[in-house]
Amino acid sequence: MLFIYVSVSPTNAPSLLLCPSLPVSARLAYAVSARILPPPSPHRSAVSSQIRRRLHEDGGVSPAVTLPPSSPSSKPPPPSNYDSVIGGFLGFSSNHFIKRLEGSNVNGWIDSMRAASPTRVKSSKNYQEKCSWILYHPSALKLFDQILFCSKGKQIMFFLDYDRTLSPIVADPDKAFMTRKMRGTLRDVAKYFPTAIVTGRCRDKVFNFVKLGELYYATSHGMDIMGPTKN
Numbered sequence: 001m002l003f004i005y006v007s008v009s010p011t012n013a014p015s016l017l018l019c020p021s022l023p024v025s026a027r028l029a030y031a032v033s034a035r036i037l038p039p040p041s042p043h044r045s046a047v048s049s050q051i052r053r054r055l056h057e058d059g060g061v062s063p064a065v066t067l068p069p070s071s072p073s074s075k076p077p078p079p080s081n082y083d084s085v086i087g088g089f090l091g092f093s094s095n096h097f098i099k100r101l102e103g104s105n106v107n108g109w110i111d112s113m114r115a116a117s118p119t120r121v122k123s124s125k126n127y128q129e130k131c132s133w134i135l136y137h138p139s140a141l142k143l144f145d146q147i148l149f150c151s152k153g154k155q156i157m158f159f160l161d162y163d164r165t166l167s168p169i170v171a172d173p174d175k176a177f178m179t180r181k182m183r184g185t186l187r188d189v190a191k192y193f194p195t196a197i198v199t200g201r202c203r204d205k206v207f208n209f210v211k212l213g214e215l216y217y218a219t220s221h222g223m224d225i226m227g228p229t230k231n
């Protein structure tokens, strides 16, 4: 299983992040997926047990995909064909991802979680820090081939933050509307992948913004989880 957690970086760049830096949300995403996904097939359960083992060993560190900065030697070959997105599954080998998962440095994960959770990004003095953050938490939009490579044989599931990810930040939280275009995109994503909104907001509030019965909603910081009301 591959979780794709979409939120925003401290640099305010709306992006799709591949990083271990969202421990609470990503763990919540994992918990949500345990509730809403069908039982894994024998093939997928091997992958899933690896992730569970890591979660246990790491004391709950996020299972989100971690891709260290790429070097020419470590970059996986680009997939020859990535048209095979069927029912949320991609047809590529998972070995590379599992090796990375097993070889990753847990302390490094924790350090990067700390580094990636500043209370506030400060002005120009932090330019280098910003660059470093981006280096270690690259936007997934620039690693599309690697994501596809890592996705082979796994079910992909999308978890999306709401504020600043699907909606702009506005002064009045009651007016954080998402655009019609964004709603259409979300509807399209949900046709192919189980898709959940993960937010601290309450269910009614976020549902009134999103208005899509096809999604899962993990609201009130995960205390209130609702499945799709519409196929």
Ligand SMILES: O=P(O)(O)OC[C@H]1O[C@H](O[C@H]2O[C@H](CO)[C@@H](O)[C@H](O)[C@H]2O)[C@H](O)[C@@H](O)[C@@H]1O
Pocket (backbone or CB within 6 Å): 161, 162, 163, 164, 168, 169, 170, 171, 172, 173, 174, 176, 198, 199, 200, 201
């Ligand atoms: O827990 P999250 O789902 O990540 O939500 C974080 C907060 O989001 C909302 O506040 C943010 O968006 C508002 C509307 O654009 C903006 O006015 C505010 O400054 C932002 O922090 C929400 O209103 C909060 O309750 C959430 O804690």
